[in-house]
Amino acid sequence: MAAPAFDSSRAYKAWEVNGKFFGDGRKVALLEYVYSHPELEQMRGDPKRICQAIDAFGRTQTGLINIGESKGAVVCDLIAQCRPSTMLELGGYVGYSAILFGDALRRAGGQRYFSVEKSPLFAAVAASLIDLAGLRDAVRVVVGTGAEGIRRLHDEGMLGPQLGMAFFDHHKPSYTADLKLCERLGLIGKGTVLVADNMIIPGNPEYAGYVRASVAEKRERDKGEQEKGNSDLQYASRSVTSYEPSGQEDAIEITECLGTAS
């Protein structure tokens, strides 16, 4: 189904500033922007208003690489429909998706949202905004790579017995490896829903190929693999087209685990 047209008046500024996406102080500028907002007191404890403030920063100050309103709405609808108890996010950035989806999860009766972020600076910004949004009890930020976060949370018994939903939005070549790690740890089972961002920009043919492959194809491919997943898991996967906050067309891959093939 075609996505509704993008409202260009809502477009973020360009992500790239003088050849940089990161490391130019924009995260600290975002914190200063939010905490000096004239309506800060009314924004406290209101996830929607915190996301709106982040969106306003992206539109008027510097572009940010968060999921944004269009794709974000698709995932919020999915959370309301699937009602996961536990959701794992890989790639937290400054906390936009953790606030948006952590709020959606809480509204749907879910328990915990875990956001794994490699950069300690981004994670600190995210934790501050999550706290401001009143989501401290529902959303936990974990500093580390996707694989480190998965292992640590699994060892702590936080992700089991299986994940309700997982959101892949980190290092693109790690999507498949980190999904296979979740499979090996037994975290994926019937009813687990996987959401993967940036399937057009920049694209992730390896991941799309993996979640769309049949069990027979995966078993065959696994023969030569060092880091195997659980090739017996059956998935049903579809692409949903939507927009980056810049207005560029992108897609997310939504995948449901149907269980294990005999």
Ligand SMILES: C[S@@+](CC[C@H](N)C(=O)[O-])C[C@H]1O[C@@H](n2cnc3c(N)ncnc32)[C@H](O)[C@@H]1O
């Ligand atoms: C596109 S941003 C995430 C946006 C965020 N999900 C949102 O919508 O608000 C990607 C993030 O992944 C982080 N990252 C990159 N490689 C990673 C890895 N291997 N493990 C965890 N995080 C990683 C980056 O530091 C960056 O903050």
